[in-house]
Amino acid sequence: MNYTPFFLSLKIAGIATVIVFICGIVLARILSRNKFPGKRIVESVLMLPLVLPPTVVGFGLLYVFGKNGPIGGLLLDLFNFQVVFTWIGAVIAAIVVSFPLMYQSAAASFQNYDKNIENAALTMGASKWRVFWTITFPLAWPGLLAGLVLTFARALGEFGATLMIAGYIPNQTETIPLAIYFAVESGNMEVALFWVISIVIVGFSAILWLNWWSGRNILRFTSDN
Amino acid sequence: MNYTPFFLSLKIAGIATVIVFICGIVLARILSRNKFPGKRIVESVLMLPLVLPPTVVGFGLLYVFGKNGPIGGLLLDLFNFQVVFTWIGAVIAAIVVSFPLMYQSAAASFQNYDKNIENAALTMGASKWRVFWTITFPLAWPGLLAGLVLTFARALGEFGATLMIAGYIPNQTETIPLAIYFAVESGNMEVALFWVISIVIVGFSAILWLNWWSGRNILRFTSDN
Amino acid sequence: SNQDSQEPVNKKELLISSAASLSNVMTELVDTFEEKNPTITISLNFGGSGKLAQQIQQGAPVDVFLSADQKWMDMLDENQLIVSESRVEFAENELVLVGSGENDIKGYSVQDIDFNRFDQIAIGNPDSVPAGSYAKEVLDSLGIWENIQEKLIYAKDVQQVLTYVESQNTDIGFVYESDLYSSGINKITTIDQDWYSPIVYPAAIMATSNAFTEAESFISFLKTDQAQAILQNHGFYN
Amino acid sequence: MLSLDITKQLESSFSIDMKFEVGEEIVVLFGPSGAGKTTVLNCIAGLSRPDDGSIQLKEQVLFEAKHKPIPIHKRNIGYLFQDYALFPHMTVRKNITYGMKDESLMNSLVKTVGIEHILDSYPRHISGGEKQRVALVRALATKPYLLLLDEPFSSLDDQTRKECQDELLRLHTIWKIPVIVVTHDYEEAIKLGNRILKMESGKIVNDL
Amino acid sequence: MLSLDITKQLESSFSIDMKFEVGEEIVVLFGPSGAGKTTVLNCIAGLSRPDDGSIQLKEQVLFEAKHKPIPIHKRNIGYLFQDYALFPHMTVRKNITYGMKDESLMNSLVKTVGIEHILDSYPRHISGGEKQRVALVRALATKPYLLLLDEPFSSLDDQTRKECQDELLRLHTIWKIPVIVVTHDYEEAIKLGNRILKMESGKIVNDL
Numbered sequence A, B: 001m002n003y004t005p006f007f008l009s010l011k012i013a014g015i016a017t018v019i020v021f022i023c024g025i026v027l028a029r030i031l032s033r034n035k036f037p038g039k040r041i042v043e044s045v046l047m048l049p050l051v052l053p054p055t056v057v058g059f060g061l062l063y064v065f066g067k068n069g070p071i072g073g074l075l076l077d078l079f080n081f082q083v084v085f086t087w088i089g090a091v092i093a094a095i096v097v098s099f100p101l102m103y104q105s106a107a108a109s110f111q112n113y114d115k116n117i118e119n120a121a122l123t124m125g126a127s128k129w130r131v132f133w134t135i136t137f138p139l140a141w142p143g144l145l146a147g148l149v150l151t152f153a154r155a156l157g158e159f160g161a162t163l164m165i166a167g168y169i170p171n172q173t174e175t176i177p178l179a180i181y182f183a184v185e186s187g188n189m190e191v192a193l194f195w196v197i198s199i200v201i202v203g204f205s206a207i208l209w210l211n212w213w214s215g216r217n218i219l220r221f222t223s224d225n
Numbered sequence C: 001s002n003q004d005s006q007e008p009v010n011k012k013e014l015l016i017s018s019a020a021s022l023s024n025v026m027t028e029l030v031d032t033f034e035e036k037n038p039t040i041t042i043s044l045n046f047g048g049s050g051k052l053a054q055q056i057q058q059g060a061p062v063d064v065f066l067s068a069d070q071k072w073m074d075m076l077d078e079n080q081l082i083v084s085e086s087r088v089e090f091a092e093n094e095l096v097l098v099g100s101g102e103n104d105i106k107g108y109s110v111q112d113i114d115f116n117r118f119d120q121i122a123i124g125n126p127d128s129v130p131a132g133s134y135a136k137e138v139l140d141s142l143g144i145w146e147n148i149q150e151k152l153i154y155a156k157d158v159q160q161v162l163t164y165v166e167s168q169n170t171d172i173g174f175v176y177e178s179d180l181y182s183s184g185i186n187k188i189t190t191i192d193q194d195w196y197s198p199i200v201y202p203a204a205i206m207a208t209s210n211a212f213t214e215a216e217s218f219i220s221f222l223k224t225d226q227a228q229a230i231l232q233n234h235g236f237y238n
Numbered sequence D, E: 001m002l003s004l005d006i007t008k009q010l011e012s013s014f015s016i017d018m019k020f021e022v023g024e025e026i027v028v029l030f031g032p033s034g035a036g037k038t039t040v041l042n043c044i045a046g047l048s049r050p051d052d053g054s055i056q057l058k059e060q061v062l063f064e065a066k067h068k069p070i071p072i073h074k075r076n077i078g079y080l081f082q083d084y085a086l087f088p089h090m091t092v093r094k095n096i097t098y099g100m101k102d103e104s105l106m107n108s109l110v111k112t113v114g115i116e117h118i119l120d121s122y123p124r125h126i127s128g129g130e131k132q133r134v135a136l137v138r139a140l141a142t143k144p145y146l147l148l149l150d151e152p153f154s155s156l157d158d159q160t161r162k163e164c165q166d167e168l169l170r171l172h173t174i175w176k177i178p179v180i181v182v183t184h185d186y187e188e189a190i191k192l193g194n195r196i197l198k199m200e201s202g203k204i205v206n207d208l
């Protein structure tokens, strides 16, 4: 048995989650602060990857990041770097499909708290940056955690778009979902089951750990009892 | 051009969203109120359909709801009703894959508000039911709305599990994502584009309407300004 | 320090996109080929033939494409993405009818089977799955295509047909002979080749490949007796 | 009539141990910050659970050790919370009418305490003293069997405070229900209270 | 020294129109509920924006019409909010040390106002008067150039209140900074205030 998919999946989902978590929060924060016409439209565009079947998203990514695509062409010209068929492509796929989950959760969690508490921190001389990290962020945490969990789970389970842009190349772009697909495809049900159980264990452990860590470090200050 | 996928998708996503919205809220509420050992494990199990590739979820559903499956067999014996290869199967697929999104959002939004406000309503003679609808629900709304949007978008875009349990039967189980997939697969790019644009319009309109409706009817009471 | 490496210095990489239905046999073919050509390392990319063709169209750095069907190879050919002269047909397959559970029609000829007795029949989507279009040909030739429309369940690939039949959600399904080698499924009958056009697997070198010689040697390897024997072992006959 | 005899251990060293009765009178709970006044009111309203003892209102046993207590919403108690606990998503008007049983009360109450001009504002947009008066009207509007007022006039200026006090006294003569008022203002205690219970560290030290 | 001259239209009919100076003294803002006292403090702290006029602290112009105001966190103002605005996710100790510039202040302050025993509690688990004292210590701990206290002692019993008042007076003689105190208690106004500004409907009606 080759364990590459295990580490590859963790790496790809991990990197994608970190990027989505940060960008999702930043974007939600910016959009929640500024009101401009068409804001709702921008927000709806961000939901697009959730509405389309992942294969179609992958197809779109292939066009954008492919050799002749606007971004793919640029990357090739500038850095001689090709995204298609690399694990970077898988990271991009995971980012795109899980972004809406983080964005929605973050936007909701920044909406519902007492702004006066932030003001109190400001009067005490805390910079906006410090206020965000010490007040806004912990008070929004339950929603952010929900987004984090959804993002990681979605990134880990991503299959359709990944297959399209990263291809299924054993040892190079073979994440667990692709390994499951391939095992089923070649009639190898034991291997498929092995990988299904693996991904469930990875997902569970990560989510349990996130919940536990958050309960220990953050939630006990904000929620009742 | 046959417009069945349009109405079928709306029907399936709509029904699934309503069911998931209600069940997700009820379950999140119950679990948020009761602390028991293994609660975190139950919560993690609920995330399962998000971690697994939809095709695998569909595979599981096929075995559970199939003609010889534990539930499918029972339904067939008792009511002579077959789930597999019907639009009901598509509804089940949509429910299962979008449930985690609603559950996480709802659980987070029930965590973060002042419990004393509920107490005040209780002292004023309001029943638990009334307190929930008039206090808890509107105060948790931003998070619930996020869950609602995610659920609808995910249900609308569901493809892998649907294809597995509902099969692809033109006019009967052909949702928009299925139509897109097969159009792309058979190289029929104009048809694919038509359906991509359709699903985007449906998704956008629904999300915009939800946001607008909520801003008008609920959010303006709870958020600043 | 030892400057001399054990490995040949100029190890060439070859990326082959192969139809998913060839996955089992390809692993074995590649092993054999690499043994015989130690200077070449092969990476395999699997997927539906259509997906693979679209990846190539978008500039995926593929050297060799093995398709399950002529249609996509033709499309690449028209777009001048393959080296036309390198195109060969290296394998053939047969269509079979599989069923769930015990069947009293085992071994029947396809024209003797009464398809009306089945509730549901799984076939690949004829528009996108090669196995499905061959199945459609058969049912068309039998003159029953129109009559059994409401019994048909379209699948996105052969694997899904197998899943439906194995889980007994459909009574029968149309798949390839080679698919039986990787599943314990119950074959009813092999369908006589007269009922559908030949199922052939084309291979070609990509126009953008910069490992042309290595690609060429792989394609000629496919036609060797050794490779053909392996293909036959997996149900592809030639 | 309310009769109460409870003990409750507080996390912070001392424990509450109170026994008193309130007839159709106004009783003032008077004592230093942190003495346990709010906790006692919470026990009566059902928001806190005593460790032992019993609480009885009219014929109804609200709480008795080892029995299932009467649920909060069936106790028919008007409670002005120390931190108001107004519903942030409802206008002042909706806050008041939420638990209102007698529509006719509303107009006169609102006028007397001087909050007519903010009936359509949200709690976030009114001043501290206005919030306190809304909370007062909201507690009164339920026409309760028992009234609990936790520092009801602390944010009011003398004039407004006097008007509110007089209104409370007026309603009390009409309703004849037990009322418990927590205050730190001795003058107020004397003016309002038929009796003053002085408490310290959870115990009654003086029943005036 | 603080000098202020602002106008601000309130949604509710009247408008604020104030002009006064505060030297190194304690000025009491005294007036009925809803007169605009909190709004004035908010303008000084930068949480509300006047429509016109200017606010100046020492040499620094905090606000001037048509100019970008100094951001809140650079104003160096200690502000006790009427509703405390404690950080719910931090212990009392962390609330106090959050903006603290002088560590040595903490211990003596905490002891004087009597909140040592709750330093490790969360705001949700302390009494109303305790919250108020935490908010007071938190505002003082920043060692500000200007102190704004919005009804700082309204929830305290006489004894505790006296101790807190005395501590404020003591610190003021050491720090010599402008202090504005809002209160409804006339005795308190007289005890604390070097000057009392009586305001009504947004205007100063009497400068005692």
Ligand SMILES: Nc1ncnc2c1ncn2[C@@H]1O[C@H](COP(=O)(O)OP(=O)(O)OP(=O)(O)O)[C@@H](O)[C@H]1O
Binding pocket: D010, D011, D012, D032, D033, D034, D035, D036, D037, D038, D039, D040, D082, E118, E124, E125, E126, E127, E128, E129, E130, E155
């Ligand atoms: N939820 C809680 N959990 C733990 N301890 C609490 C809680 N609420 C209050 N306490 C503590 O119990 C004691 C009594 O609190 P209580 O609120 O009853 O006082 P109080 O008499 O109302 O004071 P104040 O006049 O300041 O409002 C205080 O020492 C307080 O710190």
Ligand SMILES: Nc1ncnc2c1ncn2[C@@H]1O[C@H](COP(=O)(O)OP(=O)(O)OP(=O)(O)O)[C@@H](O)[C@H]1O
Binding pocket: D118, D124, D125, D126, D127, D128, D129, D130, D155, E010, E011, E012, E032, E033, E034, E035, E036, E037, E038, E039, E040, E082
């Ligand atoms: N955020 C707001 N938006 C609109 N109006 C407000 C807002 N805050 C206060 N007001 C109104 O402005 C007026 C002055 O309010 P302010 O809070 O300054 O009064 P105050 O003097 O502090 O009263 P109190 O003693 O009751 O706290 C009141 O009529 C109030 O209803």
Ligand code: MOO
Binding pocket: C019, C020, C021, C022, C047, C048, C049, C050, C068, C129, C130, C131, C157, C158
């Ligand atoms: O081998 Mo295929 O391209 O899945 O029919």
Ligand SMILES: [Mg+2]
Binding pocket: D037, D038, D039, D082, D150, E127, E128, E129
């Ligand atoms: Mg209290």
Ligand SMILES: [Mg+2]
Binding pocket: D127, D128, D129, E037, E038, E039, E082, E150
């Ligand atoms: Mg005020």
